[in-house]
Amino acid sequence: MHKLTELPNIGKVIENRLNAIGIYTLAELISIGSREAFFHIKLIDNTACLHMLYALQGAVEGKRYTQLSKSTKQELKQFFDCL
Structure with missing residues (x-):
């Protein structure tokens, strides 16, 4: 893939x-x-939300963020809440 926009959720x-x-x-x-990517984005964009974090994880896994497992979403939410 040559463009990030070719990834799911991006x-x-x-x-x-x-x-x-x-x-x-x-x-x-x-x-x-x-x-880590989300953390750095959050430093430059304070409007970055939990759904962006889900989107990034989905892109890493090659799937729509709605298909992330419940446990993955829970872990990501805990990370987000700590920021």
Whole structure:
């Protein structure tokens, strides 16, 4: 995949946020992980929400964020609530 927008859940807005923190490819996103990527996005965009975190995790897993397991969503919510 050449564009982040070709990944599930990633539109232009999230792609722009990822680019702003130095992530341009799926490999880079996988390497840093959804939580770390979201943390850096949150530093530059205080409107970043839980659904963006879900979207990033879904992109890493190659699925729509609505298909994430309950346990994954719970873990992500706990992470989000701690920020």
